[in-house]
Amino acid sequence: MDFSFTAEQDELRAHVNELLDAVCPPPYAERCDKEARAPREAYQALAEHGWFGLIIPEQYGGAGASPIELAILLEEAGRHFEELAMWLFRTLTYGGYAVVRHGTQAQKDAILPRVLKGELSFCLGLTEPHSGSDAAALSTRAQRLADGYSISGQKVFTSGMDISDYCLLVTRTTEGPKKQQGITNFLVDTRLPGIEVRKIETLGQRAIATTQVFYSDVRVPCEAVLGEVDHGWEAVDAYLWYERLCLSAARTGAAIAAFDIALQYAKEREQFGRPIGKFQAISHKLADMKVMLDVSRVLVYRFAWLMANGKATRHDAAVLKLYTGETYKSVSDLGLQILGGYGYCMEYPMQRFFRDSRLAVIGGGTSEIQRNIIARGLGL
Numbered sequence: 001m002d003f004s005f006t007a008e009q010d011e012l013r014a015h016v017n018e019l020l021d022a023v024c025p026p027p028y029a030e031r032c033d034k035e036a037r038a039p040r041e042a043y044q045a046l047a048e049h050g051w052f053g054l055i056i057p058e059q060y061g062g063a064g065a066s067p068i069e070l071a072i073l074l075e076e077a078g079r080h081f082e083e084l085a086m087w088l089f090r091t092l093t094y095g096g097y098a099v100v101r102h103g104t105q106a107q108k109d110a111i112l113p114r115v116l117k118g119e120l121s122f123c124l125g126l127t128e129p130h131s132g133s134d135a136a137a138l139s140t141r142a143q144r145l146a147d148g149y150s151i152s153g154q155k156v157f158t159s160g161m162d163i164s165d166y167c168l169l170v171t172r173t174t175e176g177p178k179k180q181q182g183i184t185n186f187l188v189d190t191r192l193p194g195i196e197v198r199k200i201e202t203l204g205q206r207a208i209a210t211t212q213v214f215y216s217d218v219r220v221p222c223e224a225v226l227g228e229v230d231h232g233w234e235a236v237d238a239y240l241w242y243e244r245l246c247l248s249a250a251r252t253g254a255a256i257a258a259f260d261i262a263l264q265y266a267k268e269r270e271q272f273g274r275p276i277g278k279f280q281a282i283s284h285k286l287a288d289m290k291v292m293l294d295v296s297r298v299l300v301y302r303f304a305w306l307m308a309n310g311k312a313t314r315h316d317a318a319v320l321k322l323y324t325g326e327t328y329k330s331v332s333d334l335g336l337q338i339l340g341g342y343g344y345c346m347e348y349p350m351q352r353f354f355r356d357s358r359l360a361v362i363g364g365g366t367s368e369i370q371r372n373i374i375a376r377g378l379g380l
């Protein structure tokens, strides 16, 4: 068993860090959060330096890299700014991975070269007001017409819809005996008539808004279908596994950034004549945080390796999502405590991690749902 990265993977990590140190330093991330604006300059810089091609097959001009390299990219992007990593992963997953896996030749030819150049952004429209954890119970309807489909319904929490070109929209085309049947995925142009987007005010993740989206008689051509009509749920399942790797890598990177701030503070802040890190109550918190982060990284790269080798299971994806999400939340909470009153102040960075990390145990499948999956795997 070999736990080391290859020389090329180390180099890849060094290159992305060099770029992000320049285009996405901490004050930039803080400004984007404060002003609620997307990190567009950093996103474009990643595109200009070819990072959007990482997982795109070589025949379309990409690097055809494995999930391990993807995890490195997202861990480092998350360490610089979680929301940049989130934007990047949505485009790579829903414009890259999904199109490579299930796109027609025409969709691949039209979309992949533009994803590679950073010309297109993608988001996912799955959750609805009445179907959250029970995602397959969705009711947004795509009605077959002579020349395409008419889509009507409502989605909620479609993150980045307002800055995306396409939404991978999960719809119901047929009523089947099981809710997972009769589902069809579309790549919907976000600017079509009949689409109304309303931003939702949230506790964290403020740079890129999540949104409510209303679809009323939105007309799309048959060419907008991604994958098989009525058999879209299996594909959604695959995308969500991929998403779990991306989210976990990005959030582990963000948790490492929060840890670094807390460690530095514990070394510098003095009370009772000594650095607070010399008090066991503080040093043990940092020790616990370090252990959680080490385990998170092992889980991220183990899952990436399992995916790369076609061995990943639903159970592995749930363990990964649960542990890394809970770690990010705990590390940010402990980090805030270590900064004392300053952790609670908006001018210090820890509050952002505290707010952003709260989503890690909700979005992309709650911790309760991950525990359900793990328990089912145990025969419970």
Ligand SMILES: Cc1cc2nc3c(=O)[nH]c(=O)nc-3n(C[C@H](O)[C@H](O)[C@H](O)COP(=O)(O)OP(=O)(O)OC[C@H]3O[C@@H](n4cnc5c(N)ncnc54)[C@H](O)[C@@H]3O)c2cc1C
Binding pocket: 123, 124, 125, 126, 127, 131, 132, 133, 134, 156, 157, 158, 159, 160, 202, 205, 210, 359, 362, 363, 364, 365, 366, 367, 368, 369, 372
């Ligand atoms: C900021 C943000 C961004 C998001 N981005 C996206 C996005 O881009 N695209 C998208 O499609 N969705 C997105 N989501 C939706 C997200 O994935 C859902 O919020 C999540 O899956 C939970 O659904 P829900 O909020 O409806 O909660 P519910 O499903 O109503 O759950 C409420 C509570 O009940 C618990 N619960 C529910 N069922 C069970 C059960 N069987 N056993 C035990 N406990 C249970 C849950 O764990 C939770 O604690 C986002 C959400 C947020 C808040």
